[in-house]
Amino acid sequence: MYEGVRNVLQKYRSGKLPKAFKMIPHLQNWEQILYITEPATWSAAAMYQATRIFASNLKEKMAQRFYNLVLLPRVRDDLAEYKRLNFHLYQALRKALFKPGAFMKGILLPLLEAGDCTLREAIIIGSVLARNSVPVLHSSAAMLKIAEMDYTGANSIFLRILFDKKYALPYRVVDAVVFHFLRFQSDSRVLPVLWHQALLTFVQRYKADISTEQRDAILELLKKQYHPTITAEIRRELHAAQCRDIEANELTSNHMVVE
Template sequence: MVKPKKANLVQNKNVALEKQLVQGKITKRKNKDKFHLRAEESSMLDSKTSKKILDAAKAQQLELNDDNFPSLGGEKAYTHVNIGEIAEEDENKDVTENDFMDNLEIDAEDAKAFERFQNPQEGKRTLKLSDIILEKIQEKQQDIQSKLTDNGSLNIEDIDPRVREMYEGVRDVMKRYRSGKVPKAFKIIPRLRNWEQILFITEPHNWSAAAMFQGTRIFCSVLSHAMAQRFYNLVLLPRIRDDLCEYKKLNMHLYNALKKALFKPAAFMKGIILPLLEAGDCTLRESIIFGSVIARSSIPVLHSSACLLKICEMGYTGANSIFIRYFLDKRYALPYRVIDAAVFHFIR
C-alpha cells in the first residue's frame, strides 16, 4: 500500500500564537485569467465620442421613421372619446409658442409675385364669420319652407326663451374664457338636432382663442364627418383666416384647434383645405401656416391622396403648388391615378 504523503510541516519558531492562527485562516488568492483590453477596445469612452454616437443613432432613427412609408401601416383606429374627459385635459400641451411660426415675416416682393398667380376671377373675402353663419341658417330655413307642401305637416317652433337666455349666458362665458372647464350646456350642443341654430346664439365669431380650441375639440369628437365638415367650414376656417388677416400671425390656441381638427381627416380636407384653395384668394402666409399642420401631422394615405388629387385637378396657383409640395414631401405610396394627376398638373 502506498503511504500517504506527509504534510510539509513548517516549524514557526519564535512566532506568536495569534499570528499563527491568523495565517492559518487566510487563504491565498487564486490567480485568475487576466484579459488586457487594447487601446481601441477601452470600456470607457470620452464625452465627445459618446455624443457623436448618440447623435448618429438619433439621426438614423429619424431617417428610418421617414423612409419606411408610414402609410403602409394602415389607418389608425380612432376610439370614441368621452366629452367629460375631453374638458379635463390640458388644453395647452399639444403645441407651444415656439412650435410654429408666430413671427412669420413675408417679403413684400414675394407676396406680390405670389398674388400674380392667384385666380383673378375670384374676389376678396368680404363676409365675416357671423355673416356667413347667418346666411347659411337663412338658406336652410328657406330650403325647408320651399319643400313643405302642407303647412301643417311640419311645425318650426322658435327656441324656448329660457333656452335662449341660458345660451346667451354661455356666450358671455365663451367670450372671456381663458382656461378651465367649459359650461356643461356648451358640451351638449353637438348632440342637439338644431345645433347650428344654438351655436349661432353663442356667437362663435366673438369667442376667445382658447374657447375656439375647446369648441373644436368637443365638436370634432362628437359630430359625424359631415357635421364636423360644416363646423370646420362655417366656424373654424373663417375665424383662423380673420385672425391671420388682422394680426399677421396665428394664435397658439387657434393653431392647436387646427391640429385637433385632423381628428377627422376627411372633414379636415373637405371643410378646410379644399375650400381654402377653391376660394382663389389664399395668401402666402395662410398657405405656409395651414401647410405646416399637414407637414407635421400624420394623415392617412387615402385622405391625403384624395385631397392631393382634387388640388391637382384645380388650376395652377401659388397656394396650390405649395400644398402639392407639402403632400409630396410626405413620400406616401400614392396611387397611380394621383401620380398621373400631379404630372399633368405641371405639364399643362
C-alpha cells in the same frame, strides 16, 4: 341659457366649459344653437376647446360644416389682422385633423377653391399637415382635387407638403399630378419658384412611379418652364429615374428567363 354660454365663451381663458355647451354636438338643431353663442366673438382659447369637443363628438359631415363655417373664417381673420396665428387657433387646427376627411373638405379645399389663399395662410395651415400624420386615402383625394384646380402659389405649397409625406400613391394620383404640371407646357407666364420646387419634390419622391412617356413629357416641359438652379436638378433626377413601365418590362423578361 345659450346667451349666457355666449358671454362665458367671449371671456374664456381656461378651466371648465359650461355643461350646456358640451351638449351642443348631441342636439338635433346644433347649428342654430351654436349660432346663438356667436362663434365669431369667442376667445381663441374657447375656439380651441370647441374644436376639441366638435372633432370628437360630431359625425364627419357635421364636423366639416363646423370647420368650414366657424373655424376656417376665424383662422383667416386672425391671420389677416395679426399676420401670425394665435397659438390656441393653431392648436385648434391640429385638433381638427382628428377628422382628416372633414379637415380636407372643410378647411383645405375650400381655402384653395376660394382662389385668394395667401402664401402666409398656405405656409401656416400647411405646417399643420406637415407635422401631423394624415391617412393616405384623404391625402390622395386632396392631391387629385388640387391638381385639377386653377393654379395659385398656395396650391404648390400644399402639393409639396403632401409629396414630402412620401406616401405610396395610387398611379391614378401620380398621373393626375403629372398632368397638372404638363398643363403649363403652353403657359406663357413666368412661374414662381414655388412651382419649380413642387415639381422637383414630386420628381424626387415619385420618379419611379411615372411612365417613360410621362418622363419624356416632363423633360419637354422643362424646355419651356425653366429655372436657373432648380431645372438642372429636376433633369438630373429624371435621367436617373427607373420608370414604372421599365420595371414592369424587366420583371416580365426576368420571369420568362426563369421559366
